[in-house]
Amino acid sequence: MNSVVTHIGYGHFLVLSAILFAIGVVGVLIRRNALIVMMSIELMLNAANIAIITFARMHGDVGGHSFALVVIAVAAAEVAVGLAILVAVFRGRRHIDVDRMTTLKY
Amino acid sequence: MSFKAADLIYLLPLLVLAVSGMLLVLAEAFYRGKDRAALMGLAVAGAVAAAVSSIVVYRQLAPGEVKPLLSNMLLADRFGYALTALFSVVTALAAMVAPAHQRAHGWVHGEYYGVLLLSAAGMAMLALAGNLVTVFLGIETMSIGVYVLCGLRRRSRRGNEAAMKYFLMGAFATGFLLYGIALIYGAAGTMAFAGIEDGKAFTLAERLVDSPNRGLVVAGILLLVVAFGFKLAAVPFHMWAPDAYEGAPTPVTAFMAAAVKAAATAAAIRVFAYGMGGDILAYGNFGWASPMVVIAAVTITLGNIAAIRQDNIKRVLAYSSISHGGVILVGLAALGLGSGTAQTSLMYYLIAYSLTTMGAFAVVAYVGSRDNERLHIDDWAGLAARHPAAALAMTVCLLSLGGMPPTGGFFAKFYVFKSAMEAHDQQLLWLVIIGVVNSAISIYYYLRIVTAMYFRDSKGAFEPSRSAPLAFVMAVCPLIILEMGVMPGFWLKLGL
Secondary structure, three states, X not given: OHHHHHXXXXXXXXXXXXXXXXXXXXXXXXXXXXXXXXXXXXXXXXXXXXXXXXXXXXXXXXXXXXXXXXXXXXXXXXXXXXXXXHHHHHHHHOOOEHHHOOOOOO | OOOOXXXXXXXXXXXXXXXXXXXXXXXXXXXXXXXXHHHHHHHHHHHHHHHHHHHHHHHHOOOOOOEEEOOOOEEEOHHHHHHHHHHHHHHHHHHHHHHHHHHHHOOOOOXXXXXXXXXXXXXXXXXXXXXXXXXXXXXXXXXXXXHHHHOOOOOOHHHHHHHHHHHHHHHHHHHHHHHHHHHHHHHHOOOEOEXXXXXXXXXXXXXHHXXXXXXXXXXHHHHHHHHHHHHOOOOOOOOHHHHHHHHOOXXXXXXHHHHHHHHHHHHHHHHHHHHOOOHHHHOOOOOOHHHHHHHHHHHHHHHHHHHHOXXXXXXXXXXXXXXXXXXXXXXXXXXXXXXXXXXXXXXXXXHHHHHHHHHHHHHHHHHOEOOEOOOEHHHHOOHHXXXXXXXXXHHHXXXXXXXXXXXXXXXXXHHHHHHHHOOHHHOOHHHHHXXXXXXXXXXXXXXXXXXXXXXXXXXXXXOOOXXXXXXXXXXXXXHHHHHHHHOOHHHHOOOO
């Protein structure tokens, strides 16, 4: 048990963050429900946060830790605005499918 | 390194914008009047105060002097304050365009002014950014505000859709930006563009070049290029721009095209030229300039070709602004490839481009009236006969966008291409040729609007959205553009 914990190094966290980021990007590109697209974007931001925290610990730099907190706050603000837009869209159309939003096409 | 009260004066423009923005949001909550024009006055006052304070600080600094603030979070230099003044002026103009449009199209929301100024505070932060943290914060402060503005017409299907697309694409780009910052931070161990650690001065570029993790550096730089590609609406990351520009209320579109694009450029200049500048990083093994040059060529060309096929004036201007983003990228690449005049040329370009776009959209806002925005090019037929002043203002703006003398747009393109010619080994010669050929192509769709206004018969009289502030914007923008074209000397010195 103890040896497992000590064997988890910085590399593992970076790989985890890269995998989460990739899942997020793929999610944005293939999912059509705007809510799930937003969740994928959140996944990308949190993946970046994991990377930032890992690097901050590697470099022994407190600045990175506080930046991660700033990112969490900013992401929350962004989601608040995003959800408001989503609700407004849903009221008008009764769906939030990004592929069916084609009013703005020539 | 520590914070001194005397440094507060350097933060003044930023603080003025942020505080007046917050006060305006509060004022809206307690406002009892029906019309929101009084809030417009307050917003203009706040923006003008910010512009004046940036000019005051600008004059305090010597040319070429760079003063780090708040432990290298911000860089105070003439370049940054000239841009801050530009953003404040454009914000004031965007506020003045709004009341007539709001009344005519039934979206009288006072929040517009507060959020506009808060967004401008984010832009000021970008203009002064000296650290990847402030770049991220500035871009988010600006973008979140603009998402709100874009969706202000809550009951409009088009407005909602534009806000949704803009938000999803913008947030997606933020993901790339943040991951790029994380990788750069991992490679360099710092997010500041320059600073002192253990008594030794360092720059981000040096740290990146010395970094043992080349993979991190290359991946981080590529992610940042993609993120800025989205923010600048460069092809192939431009899909959101025409839809967002068309669906947003016209004053917001004006703000997005004029100020947001200029602020994204400012951030790109700070990150790529100040943070990752230097001889080794721009080209060579890590090369951010190489992908940027390709993106620039594709952006100028495809933006123009797509604009030719459009019949909706807002979409024409949207694609034209995409193509202009390509020229901005040419300037950025020239800056990275060691051209000495690229920064001043870009400064001139941003001023000319922002004021021109603002003027053009002001005319678009003027021509539309209740229940009919008159965005189709046929609606503009014969405009010169009925509203000669508006048609003249639009013509000057369109000629400037097309890069015809004697307007600011001509010298803007001229100087950017000239600085690209000065780049290392004339590497950008082919790009300049593409740019000049495209300027010629772009004349076609700009003149199409002009000929519609002057040489076609009108379909009948209509009442445009008249208001004094709007008329002011429509008069002042073309005048400044002409002044810039006749006497460019003063404007060229601002970027130093």
